[in-house]
Amino acid sequence: MLKFGISPCPNDTFIFFGIIEKKVNTQGLNFDFVIEDVETLNSLCLEKALDISKISSHAFYYLKEDYEVIPSGGALSEQGPVVITKNPEKLKNLSTIKLALPGRFTTASLLMWFYWQKNFTDKKYMVEFMPFYEIIDKVTEQKADLGVLIHEGRFIYSLKGLHLVADLGEFWIKECSLPIPLGCIVCKKSLSIKETVNRIIKESLHYAYCHFDEAVKFTKKYSQELNEEVIKMHIQTYVNEFSFDMGQKGIMAINELIKKIPEDGIWS
Structure with missing residues (x-):
């Protein structure tokens, strides 16, 4: 059983709806989902308590020795905080x-x-x-x-x-001049399941788009904002082509972000 962390925000619950509700083939992998605020997920990964997780791209700076980025399922956009x-x-x-x-x-x-x-x-x-x-x-x-x-x-x-x-x-x-690398999906390097998880996430995302209304209804269980138009706006903004595959541009954005982090940290 693999511990899989996602946040309750609509883009995450939309993307992973197909996996959570067992609508897609998980190729022999079993997941125990942990749905928490992204900062909680960051902290759990720093403790190595999650096998796979959505994290903030900022947090990847501190996790890159033990975790690797999965190309799909992340949050990159031209609109940010x-x-x-x-x-x-x-x-x-x-x-x-x-x-x-x-x-x-x-x-x-x-x-x-x-x-x-x-x-x-x-x-x-x-x-x-x-x-x-x-x-x-x-x-x-x-x-x-x-x-x-x-x-x-x-x-x-x-x-x-x-x-x-x-x-x-x-x-x-x-x-x-790069998209905003808000968050990404990572998995432990030691598990060697990156490619399999990537395929499963893509299938889940495809399922969500093919069953859009059903997936939006599912996100309401977790969203802080229950207005359906706001939820749909959120999904349209943060679920995009980068969610299927961040590609080289997405990797460049994450690398650019973390290389700017000062050695003595921030908000000290």
């Missing part, structure tokens, strides 16, 4: 900014680090890491001055009276 605030005018007068970030090892936190180094050099920061679904409330209640939103949050923040400060996806693409 967004930085939001309740009161844009207030930011100008702050010497220290309170940040709400979705986990130390998330790609969003790394992208925000890159953005901060170029745009907030005159400010100090106080960082609080928390589950991604708590950040909107934290900023709305003005317990944080800036928040970085991932998953469904990027589609609904304006409905909560929050304002866009920066699109970190646009920032990344302007810097690197």
Whole structure:
């Protein structure tokens, strides 16, 4: 039995619907799915507790000795995390900014680090890491001055009276001319099952598209946002040609991301 970690976000549950619901041939492999926030998955992989998992591409920097990237099932896109605030005018007068970030090892936190180094050099920061679904409330209640939103949050923040400060996806693409490598699927090198798992994921993804409404209904069991239009928008944004095969461009994007990580870490 292989422990397989995915997040509850719609793109993951859509992609892996066919496997979880036993709609596709798993070629003799048996999976025990662990469905957790991506930062929890990052931490579990750092403990080597998962055999296969969705992780943040940022986390791969710390996992590359023991895990290898599977080409399919990941999340690469031209749209990424967004930085939001309740009161844009207030930011100008702050010497220290309170940040709400979705986990130390998330790609969003790394992208925000890159953005901060170029745009907030005159400010100090106080960082609080928390589950991604708590950040909107934290900023709305003005317990944080800036928040970085991932998953469904990027589609609904304006409905909560929050304002866009920066699109970190646009920032990344302007810097690197590569898609944003938000997350990827990895498996333990010691298992030698990369090619088999890759084929199974592709079959599951194909099944989800062929049974789209059924797959969307399945994602609602796990999504933080139950509005079907938001869920479909999420899937359309983050399930794309890179989900079938990230290709050389996807590998380049991950390598470009992790080579920029400073040796002394981020948000110290």
